[in-house]
Amino acid sequence: MIANAVMIAFVAVAAAVLLDLYRITRGPELPDRILGLDTLAYNAIALLMLAGMHFDRDSYFAAALVIGMLGFVSTVALSSYLLRGEVIE
């Protein structure tokens, strides 16, 4: 039961990643691209959790934690670059 649910979820999250890539490449303005990258980090965490349940390894959470922190820091850095013109003042 869990294996089937995880396979369906893999397909759905992969479609979500494709939609994020569409918004990153199309996105008419710079904030759209930043939002696409932020969502891509979230979907990478979801894919890592699904991979951990699929392969039955319990060490994927460290990579998910690193990706979450890097996604937040990169979003803040890009937004503050758009706001102020420099990242570190």
Place this chain on the structure above:
Amino acid sequence: MTGGALALEALISLLVLAGAFFTLAGSIGLARFPYFFLRLHGPTKATTLGVGSLLIASALHFSSHGEQIRFQEVLIMLFLFITAPVSAHLMAKAALHVRVASRPALPCKRLDGPGWTDGEDGAPLQT
């Protein structure tokens, strides 16, 4: 298989499916909404909920056939739930600062009748 294990497995499957559905819904909103400030709604609410329920499903899965209770996924979920509004706020502030072109006009009262207009259909506007 005992009834308790079956119920736990059904709960984990339900959480995985709900998480995948909300993640996909957030990304569809990101791709389909017309303006940036509408697009901000999808990833910051739906995707956060979807990834949170996927993390809870993973924690339950590894707690059910491990020897100890997992709390690392709950930690990641807490981090995401704290940082998602902060990053959304910063992105909205940056978008206001660069004055995103794809933004609708503010709604105004119609002069020729009752109701409101968005100023884009050629109706006379109240100045």
